[in-house]
Amino acid sequence: MAHVHYLKIEGRSIGFLALLALLGVLIAIGVGAALYMEHNGHWVTGMSNQVIWGTPHVFAVFLIVAASGALNVASIASVFGRQLYKPLARLSGLLAIALLAGGLAVLVLDLGRPERLIVAMTYYNFKSIFAWNIILYIGFMGIVAVYLWMMFERRFNDYTKTAGMAAFLWRLTLTTGTGSIFGFLVSREAYSSALLAPMFIILSFAYGLAIFLLVLFAATRWTGRPLGDVMVTRLKNLLGVFVASALYFVVAYHLTNLYMTGKHDLERFILLDGGVYTRLFWIGQILVGGVLPLVLLYSKLGRSRYMNALAAVLVIVGGLAQMYVTIIGGQAFPMPLFPGKEASSSFFDGVVASYTPSLPEILLGIGGIGIALGLTVFAIKILPFLPQSLADADVDPHYKAT
Amino acid sequence: MRTLNLQRILASLVLATGLAMASSASLAHEKEGIESGLSGRVPMPVHNANTDKGDECVQPEEVMRRDHMKFILHQRDKTMHEGIRTTQYSLKNCVDCHADAKTGSVLGKEGFCESCHAYAAIKLDCFECHSAVREAAAVTPPSAARNLVSPQKMAGVPVKGKKHEH
């Protein structure tokens, strides 16, 4: 296998500085939105006592799930020994850390008392999956950092496999924990399911790879580094597999619910008359996030890079829609406190809770994306994360020009 | 080599002298009290003591100045989790006693808690949730609540009327 050369990007062009500036502005706006929310209290947002977690959590959970999925490419190389993916492993690790940082930042900045983060790090209730997640998230950053170090430093390259395995197992635990945040809750009908943990794992595969693909396209194109079809074909086919698997889990989840009479109200709400949630489910999650990307990736259109990139964008949009339906739709649906009765109260019992994303929430979420991408852009300038060439000849030892 | 050594020795001498001066200055400040010699960009803390409750707090002033958070933190856990509602270190009792005679509150420009915290530039978090207003007379007169064998008088000067002079 040809030796891979990694090179820092030059990072002196106007385009690069403009990109950094843009991301910086997004971050600043996000932080400003968080300060506004914290200072005035959450009444300035769309979140309420009925829809408790809103748009920031949609973005945060999406970013965190995508972060563990972004590490996939490196895992395939280190854990499953596919040499073809090895040149991408560094970028994969970087993206994993950056996306996680972005997601966590949004989560922390949305807390009612963000200044008490130190309390969250020092008072632990070990029965809480949330507490475990704090440990898992921080540990993930550390383990991936060590993994990257093993890859960067020549004399440690032999340990890459061990570190990669550790990172792989850790991120499976982490995503299980993230899915379990919802899966462990008995309170709401849409949650309380063991299926949510593995579903989140498969979603992470899809979201993470979609983001990875887009970042790879952009990074190689804007730095003028070659990216061959062999690599792209492999990645886009893999993305298709993940999207199809994610669809399978969604089908399994809803099919099971549809079988249970008790869950029919919930299914009718999501699949039929839930208004915005129904539209987001069918159009956003299934069509845009599932069917269309599969068509784009596996049909003849799949040969075009632009179509591949579009498919990745659609997967991301569909993923956000899926998070919205799960997190917000799951809360909007009334809690089954009194089966067989119509309930009404001053606390919105028995009715679908109304929720509109507010501007501060959206800006905070976008700020998280800014943090994730900003960290990535900054890092590839200061350290050699990107391979110099991913052309077919450089990547595939058996390549023969046709 | 010799000159290098000499420079190092001189530098450390200057540093040591500076530190010594600074620490002695702060010690002097403590001795004289915080009202000595400083021009007032930040208003001095105000202590409109309610002497009708006695002129002693539940602990001596020097102890309270440094360690009042220790007592508060310990008490809050006991009250919250075990329901122990003794009054000696109860925040409510502190407020009931230290509340300003006019405003009835420990906050405000001349509030007992806020004026000192503003001077020391330490954010007061308690009264985001806790009431800062005296609701009733303090439950136990402080001097009876003290658990020391020989209560220490506040350093130096006895209390004259409303303002403490040090």
Add this chain to the structure above:
Amino acid sequence: MNINRRQFLGMGGAAVAAVTLAPGFKLIELAQARSPEEATSSLHRWGLLIDSSKCADGCTSCVSACADENGIQSHNRPATDAQWIRKVTLKDKQTGHVQTLPLMCQHCEEPPCVDVCPTGASFKRADGIVLVDKHICIGCRYCMMACPYKARSFIHEVTTGQKSHAPRGKGTVESCTLCVHKVDRGDGSTACADACKKEGHEAILFGDLKDPSSEISKRLASQPSTQLRADLKLNTGVRYQGI
């Protein structure tokens, strides 16, 4: 030993008196306030019994009493205003029968909110009252997601005018405290129960679930009652009759 009839009768009378009076002494001991230095213990478990058939449609005295007692103010934003207790109107989908009942934190024995709190701020006291330690609450609202009764509220704005016995502030979560300050004082009831009694409905009864001689225990032992969402097996401290 040789005792005459008078002595025997005297001893018997004393024994009977002792047996009669002893439970009364125990009652008095339980009803007295716990002294402030004493920690709570699991010897008691405080709870409520709510009789929906006595709850009057349109009456919200319990809600106003709770707001009054704990300093809860309305900001005219019903979606985000805190509500520790609410009146729920139920209409049977099949029969059309309408009833009302008050709903508050159920003070479960196995509270999901306590399980999920990352810092341990949501906790259960030894005597069964579920509380939020707002000193360590970080405002993540996970307990609100977890509560099967939607009992918790998040404080969405700067708060003023707190009662000294009920601290509450922006950015933390809160719920019905079962009037813990009144319980510790030995008042023997909650604000909502008192208000309901004052209105003459007596739909809410407060008491010690572990004391077999308390009125609440006697009623629970002799009449049918149920928990809300009993299938979750949380063993709530608030029980309902008439639903």
